[in-house]
Amino acid sequence: MKRLLVAALMLTALPVMAAEPKIENVKVQRTGDTWRFDVTISHPDTGWDHYADGWRVLDMDGNELGMRVLVHPHVDEQPFTRSLSGVRIPEGTTQVRIQARDLPGGWNSGSVTVNLR
Secondary structure (H helix, E strand, O other): OHHHHHHHHHHHHOOOOOOOOEEEEEEEEEEOOEEEEEEEEEOOOOEOOEEEEEEEEEOOOOOEEEEEEOOOOOOOOOOEEEEEEEEOOOOOOOEEEEEEEEEOOEEOOOOEEEEOO
């Protein structure tokens, strides 16, 4: 009986596997020497303990070029779009990746590749 109780307690202590934020769409626009990114994300936000809390622009080697922090949950606004302007992209770069993050899960394992025009 004691072993059964310990096993049950261990199972309830395991983290809940929740869906990662999904990047639905990315629009890019060049303005002079910098770029603007409009990123649409969907995520089953439940409140302050579980929500999409950021996204970033990476070069193809994984170097961060810019990051947008999302400072509150979007429980009733799904999907949602947020922008980041003033991102400097190295000369000759033709593609970047967008990666989303959630609390408490951290950065998504995958990313979306975006072609720069």
